[in-house]
Amino acid sequence: MKTKGRKKNRVNIVTLGCSKNLVDSEVMLTQLRGNNVDAVHESADEANVVIVNTCGFIDNAKQESIDTILQYIDAKQNGIIDKLYVTGCLSQRYREDMEKEMPEVDAFFGTMELPLLLKRFKANYKHELVGERILTTAQHYAYMKIAEGCDRPCSFCAIPLMRGKHVSKPMEELVDEARHLAARGTKELLLIAQDSTYYGLDLYKKRTLAELMNRLADVDGIEWIRLHYAFPTGFPLDVLDVMRERDNICNYLDMPLQHGSTRILQHMRRGTTREKQEALIETIREKVPGIALRTTLIAGYPGETEEDFEEMLGFVERSRFERLGIFTYSHEEQTHAYNFDDDVPEEVKQDRANQIMDVQAGISGEINDSKVGKTFKVLIDRMEGGKYIGRTEMDSPEVDNEVIITSEDLPLRIGDFVQVKIQDATEFDLFGCPDLN
Numbered sequence: 001m002k003t004k005g006r007k008k009n010r011v012n013i014v015t016l017g018c019s020k021n022l023v024d025s026e027v028m029l030t031q032l033r034g035n036n037v038d039a040v041h042e043s044a045d046e047a048n049v050v051i052v053n054t055c056g057f058i059d060n061a062k063q064e065s066i067d068t069i070l071q072y073i074d075a076k077q078n079g080i081i082d083k084l085y086v087t088g089c090l091s092q093r094y095r096e097d098m099e100k101e102m103p104e105v106d107a108f109f110g111t112m113e114l115p116l117l118l119k120r121f122k123a124n125y126k127h128e129l130v131g132e133r134i135l136t137t138a139q140h141y142a143y144m145k146i147a148e149g150c151d152r153p154c155s156f157c158a159i160p161l162m163r164g165k166h167v168s169k170p171m172e173e174l175v176d177e178a179r180h181l182a183a184r185g186t187k188e189l190l191l192i193a194q195d196s197t198y199y200g201l202d203l204y205k206k207r208t209l210a211e212l213m214n215r216l217a218d219v220d221g222i223e224w225i226r227l228h229y230a231f232p233t234g235f236p237l238d239v240l241d242v243m244r245e246r247d248n249i250c251n252y253l254d255m256p257l258q259h260g261s262t263r264i265l266q267h268m269r270r271g272t273t274r275e276k277q278e279a280l281i282e283t284i285r286e287k288v289p290g291i292a293l294r295t296t297l298i299a300g301y302p303g304e305t306e307e308d309f310e311e312m313l314g315f316v317e318r319s320r321f322e323r324l325g326i327f328t329y330s331h332e333e334q335t336h337a338y339n340f341d342d343d344v345p346e347e348v349k350q351d352r353a354n355q356i357m358d359v360q361a362g363i364s365g366e367i368n369d370s371k372v373g374k375t376f377k378v379l380i381d382r383m384e385g386g387k388y389i390g391r392t393e394m395d396s397p398e399v400d401n402e403v404i405i406t407s408e409d410l411p412l413r414i415g416d417f418v419q420v421k422i423q424d425a426t427e428f429d430l431f432g433c434p435d436l437n
Contacts, residue, residue, distance in 0.1 A: 009083075009121070011039040012047035014072075015136070016065050017055025019192050019228075019398075021088060022136060023145045025053050028087075028114060030134045035123035041136045049083040050075075051117070056090035056162055058330035065090045073104045085109065087117055089162040111163055112148075131176040138381060140415030141188035141224075141397060142181050146174060146212065150194035152231065154258075155269045155336035156301065156329065159194050166195060168203045175215050182221030187415065188379060189222055190396060195231045197239070210238040217246040223417065224379065226396055228254040232280055233271040240287040250393045253284065254294040254323075260315025261308040264301050269336065274315055281319055292394035294323035297356060300349030301329045302340035309352050316359055322367060323400050324360045326353045361427045368401070368425035375435045378403050378420040380412050388412050390420070392430070403430045410434050 011032060015025040025041060028051070032039035040047065050072045054065035065088075075081045083106050091098065092110040099108060109117045115125040135142055149164040150157075178189060191213075193199065200208030216225055225248060227239070232255055243249045259265050262273040285291060297312065316324065328349035331342040378390040381397065388405040395401045405412070405420055412418055412434070421435040 008038060009049045010045075010047040011037060011049045011051060011121070012043050012045075013039065013041045013051045013053060014068060015042065015053045016068060017053075017057065017061055017089065019143045019190070020145055020194070021053055021055060023133075023143050023192070024088070024111070024114075026133045026136055028053070028117070029136070030129055030132055031114065031118055031125060032121065032123060033134065034126050034129045034132075035118065035121065037121050037123055041134075048081050049085070050081050051085045051087060054086060054088035054090035056088070056093045056158065058327065058332070060330075062090055069098075069102060069105065073102065076104055083120075085117060085120065087111070087113070092162045093158065131173055131180050133177065133181070135181075135184075135186070137397070138415065139185045140379065140381075141190065142186045143190045143192050144174065144177065144181075145169070145192050146196060146199050146209075147193035151198065152195055153269045153336070155267065156258075156298065156332065158332045158335055161334055163194060166198050166202060168199050168201070170203060171200075171208065171212050171215060174212060175219065178216050178219045178222060182219050185415065187222065187417075188224040188226065189216060190226045190228060191216075192228045195229065196227060197230045197235055207234075207236040209236055210242045213239065213242050213249055214246065217242070217248050223248050224250050224393065226250045226252050226254075228396070230255040232257060232277055235280060237283070237287070240284060243291070244288050251288055251291045252294070252394055252396070253288075253291060254396065256296040258296070258298050259301065259308075260297070260312035260319075261304070262311075264304055264308050264312075267303060267337075268298075268301065274311065278315070278319065292322040293319075294325075294396070294400065295321050297324070297326045298329050299326055299352040299356065300344035300346075302331075302337055302342055302344070304329075304344055304352075309355075313356065313359060316356055317363075320363050320367075321360070322364070322394060324356070324364075325399065326356050328353050364401075365425070365427040368427065368430060371422045371430060372425050373422065375419050375421045376403070376430075376432075378405070378418050378432075380405070380414050380416050380418060382414060390418070401428050401430060403432060406431075406433050410436075 013025050055061040072084050076084050085107050086105050087109040091108045095108045147168045149166045150160050151166040376392045380388050380390045382389050390403045419435040420432040422430050422432040424431040
């Protein structure tokens with residue numbers, strides 16, 4: 001159906017990429033609605049204006065962003081939409097090229113240009129809405145971006161090119177945001193940033209992540225606080241003390257380590273070694289018994305030899321991470337690593353990634369098997385195929401294990417915590433029923 005001549009705009013925001021982008025879209029949605037603009041997020045309903053919030057992190061993400069923009073360019077040419085705007089990381093990084101290649105897009109905006117985008121709708125950035133957010137996730141959990149940008153020199157990473165230097169969000173604003181979210185039914189906060197453990201250095205001249213977590217843990221109604229994207233070098237150990245002492249801070253840590261070979265870690269400019277990473281993992285597990293450690297790794301970095309890969313494979317076997325993901329290396333323009341030859345063939349990268357995940361599947365299967373017969377506190381996320389789907393304290397949404405719950409005689413409510421007895425397990429899922437005892 002053509003929408004030309006429609007008197008009032010309806011705006012659809014389409015989000016690609018990571019949870020940090022999702023928070024940006026939620027802020028955008030809040031600001032638009034706060035200015036009385038009819039705005040929705042990834043709605044199937046008819047809208048005549050589309051904003052694509054792009055990702056530019058690695059090749060696959062960039063291609064998805066480009067394909068999505070082209071889809072909406074086609075919709076515009078066919079009269080299905082009137083206006084198309086592009087924002088986010090890809091737009092920040094390649095704006096000049098995209099303006100030349102995609103003249104059908106009405107305007108491109110960078111990652112920090114929300115006020116300029118709002119002006120396209122005769123809207124202003126309302127500071128009184130800071131801390132307010134319309135969630136696009138289920139109401140019972142919310143991502144909380146505690147900082148923007150990154151000061152780390154990692155050779156493979158383009159994030160500083162797209163997001164700039166590290167800027168911490170003031171602690172008072174984050175606590176206010178948590179109170180607003182809790183008042184609307186949010187029970188779980190997922191703390192995110194490009195580098196969460198750097199939090200506070202720019203504002204308070206010291207790392208204050210532990211203090212922030214303590215203050216967030218004091219907010220009534222918040223039952224789980226989960227920490228993501230912790231950088232291992234200079235890790236603030238006082239965070240572990242808070243995690244151990246506060247009941248509503250999950251015994252969970254997402255710490256992307258990127259590799260398990262000292263030589264490759266040095267080439268990556270990570271400021272650490274395999275031995276130091278192993279010592280840190282040991283310290284974390286000593287200070288927080290039962291903690292679930294999530295990490296991500298990269299296979300096929302320039303110059304990665306079979307010996308380097310075997311060192312990483314052994315590192316994974318010894319470390320026995322509760323959760324692990326792996327990417328194949330993406331050769332990114334303007335990064336330090338772009339100066340090196342991307343000399344590991346794609347099929348070798350993928351084969352190495354598959355080998356790592358095969359090892360991890362075995363580790364995860366053994367860990368999950370040990371949970372059979374035990375009872376865990378589970379947060380119910382949704383219902384699907386007649387089953388309830390939830391997560392334990394050890395699991396973050398979208399990326400980690402799920403608990404599939406059969407509860408025919410006892411209806412459960414989405415967003416409630418339930419004690420669930422585990423009856424069966426696979427490598428990446430648990431199966432159970434409510435424990436009524």
